[in-house]
Amino acid sequence: MRNTSTVPSYSFDKETGWRLDLPLYIAPGTRVLCLYRVSTAKQLYHNSNDEADIPMQRLRCREFAAEKGWTIVCELQEEGISGHKVRAENRDKIQMIKEYAVKQKFDILLVFMFDRIGRIADETPFVVEWLVSHGIRVWASQEGEQRIDNHTDRLMNYIRFWQADGESQKTSIRTANSMHILTEQGYYTGGSRPYGYDLVKSGRVNKKKQEVHDLAINEEEAAQIRLMFHLAYTYGYGAQCIANHLNANGYKNRAGSNWHPSTIQSILRNATYTGILKSGKTLSPVQSNLCIIDRKVFDSVQDMLETRSRKYQETRSAPLNTRGNSLMAGNIFCGHCGARLCITTSGKGRRRSDGSDVVRTRYCCQTKTRTHGECSGQSGYTVHKVDEIIDAFVRSILEKVRAVDRSEIIQAQNKADMAAKRRHVSELQREVVKAEDELRKLQNEIIRSLTGESAFTPQMLRPVIDAQESKLADLMQTLKAAEEDMRDSENNLLNLAERFDDVLQWAAMYDKADMPAKKMIVSRIIERVDMFRDYEIKITLNISIEQFLNTIEMVA
Numbered sequence: 001m002r003n004t005s006t007v008p009s010y011s012f013d014k015e016t017g018w019r020l021d022l023p024l025y026i027a028p029g030t031r032v033l034c035l036y037r038v039s040t041a042k043q044l045y046h047n048s049n050d051e052a053d054i055p056m057q058r059l060r061c062r063e064f065a066a067e068k069g070w071t072i073v074c075e076l077q078e079e080g081i082s083g084h085k086v087r088a089e090n091r092d093k094i095q096m097i098k099e100y101a102v103k104q105k106f107d108i109l110l111v112f113m114f115d116r117i118g119r120i121a122d123e124t125p126f127v128v129e130w131l132v133s134h135g136i137r138v139w140a141s142q143e144g145e146q147r148i149d150n151h152t153d154r155l156m157n158y159i160r161f162w163q164a165d166g167e168s169q170k171t172s173i174r175t176a177n178s179m180h181i182l183t184e185q186g187y188y189t190g191g192s193r194p195y196g197y198d199l200v201k202s203g204r205v206n207k208k209k210q211e212v213h214d215l216a217i218n219e220e221e222a223a224q225i226r227l228m229f230h231l232a233y234t235y236g237y238g239a240q241c242i243a244n245h246l247n248a249n250g251y252k253n254r255a256g257s258n259w260h261p262s263t264i265q266s267i268l269r270n271a272t273y274t275g276i277l278k279s280g281k282t283l284s285p286v287q288s289n290l291c292i293i294d295r296k297v298f299d300s301v302q303d304m305l306e307t308r309s310r311k312y313q314e315t316r317s318a319p320l321n322t323r324g325n326s327l328m329a330g331n332i333f334c335g336h337c338g339a340r341l342c343i344t345t346s347g348k349g350r351r352r353s354d355g356s357d358v359v360r361t362r363y364c365c366q367t368k369t370r371t372h373g374e375c376s377g378q379s380g381y382t383v384h385k386v387d388e389i390i391d392a393f394v395r396s397i398l399e400k401v402r403a404v405d406r407s408e409i410i411q412a413q414n415k416a417d418m419a420a421k422r423r424h425v426s427e428l429q430r431e432v433v434k435a436e437d438e439l440r441k442l443q444n445e446i447i448r449s450l451t452g453e454s455a456f457t458p459q460m461l462r463p464v465i466d467a468q469e470s471k472l473a474d475l476m477q478t479l480k481a482a483e484e485d486m487r488d489s490e491n492n493l494l495n496l497a498e499r500f501d502d503v504l505q506w507a508a509m510y511d512k513a514d515m516p517a518k519k520m521i522v523s524r525i526i527e528r529v530d531m532f533r534d535y536e537i538k539i540t541l542n543i544s545i546e547q548f549l550n551t552i553e554m555v556a
Helices: 053-068 092-102 124-133 151-184 219-235 239-248 261-269 295-307 366-371 383-403 406-450 458-487 489-510 515-525 543-555
Strands: 031-038 071-079 108-111 137-140 144-146 197-205 211-217 332-334 341-346 360-365 380-382 526-532 536-541
Touching: 031 053, 031 092, 053 071, 053 108, 071 092, 092 124, 124 137, 219 239, 219 261, 219 295, 219 515, 239 261, 261 295, 332 341, 341 366, 341 380, 360 366, 360 383, 380 383, 383 489, 383 515, 383 526, 383 536, 383 543, 406 458, 406 489, 406 543, 489 515, 489 543, 515 526, 536 543
Parallel strands: 031 071, 031 108, 108 137, 332 526
Antiparallel strands: 137 144, 197 211, 341 360, 360 380, 526 536
């Protein structure tokens, strides 16, 4: 490490950066403004060479200025400012430099390296051009002068900061990758401890020599997690109903308080309970020692939560709740106007001869009963008549599945699925080729722009190129996943077998299931029910059930 005690001692105004002890005579064209910048607070103290970063930049620039016979008249310092993320308009020191340049208060901008000015490819080169156009020479102690005399200079200026931008992106990626790599290897990388787990010492240490922890299942807490998912999966309970059930039965959270629905909602969304750790978009392989909830149960609960969300308000198929004795509440629509049918009751106060109330429950069209709009359908349909039709239909499906050869159906369905996956991969491959060709055209156009041959400026092209690069990256990732899915025929067979066994399980429990459980079974079989006059009914099946039935018909 070099001795910083040799740095000349100057006196500067802390607010403006202007030197207070200027010499009486300064040679024309030698007034220097120095800019020092570090991206993070840690760099204020040490860099990778164990040198204090800002003092190191100051030392090099002062030495360089002295060698050139220049006089430093101003020093500006940016601490914890990212040249890659923060644009010039939001950097106070860059704005001060522009102000001083307009007032002709300095002749040379001196930095340690050009990336201290910034690392934004579609902006920083033009900051340099602006300074040069205002008579300011731009120098870096380690890289020399950046001139803008011709098209070649402009191209080199752009390429320099384009490379700096790329390095910043690589640095960000490397920083993130360290966490992602640990996650991919199945290590817990920190954050709040999920309910259902304890933190245990791992025996490993990080770069700071601090011992890190792993997760381990807390069986007492895990039992409550399993109960939450059981209530959601089997009975269709939402977060509020689950909280009510737990609180009524004396279950408490980690703090010893009652459960809140928002906490339970977060738990139901947390994939950690399937043994998968997450860092950003990176997922770990399944860690069997962390599995509390079966993946199939978790995925089914996610589907239920998603279809109950507001964006599916008009089309959801999962029951919004499973209370009440109507089989299709929330999942049945008017075939004439498309409005959802709601439950209404009438006849309160009327009594039978045995003294019991006569209550008539109906599915009623919301268009007619609530908005009083135009609809050519009936006002309502008696619940027990509709439910009897649905119940008989569901039983017929379950009976068909029970009656077929399991192995034969799964093999036939797998063959059909694989053909569909091959078609999907081919379509994605064509899209990737098209996106690559479009990106090449844009990249060629930006070179033409820098040499003055294009009608577009680099500022105009850069966002378009970034968007195209992002689109291509997404397509490549989607294609890779589709190809892996196509190749994984063994897993595909396993998934088909699980789906088939699910239906067999529903068939086994349907007759003895209570109403909430029946509702959930029906919602997993039926996507949508539309009612028409005179109890004419249209039933839309869940796609996987429809595929199995088509396969059964084909094999039969």
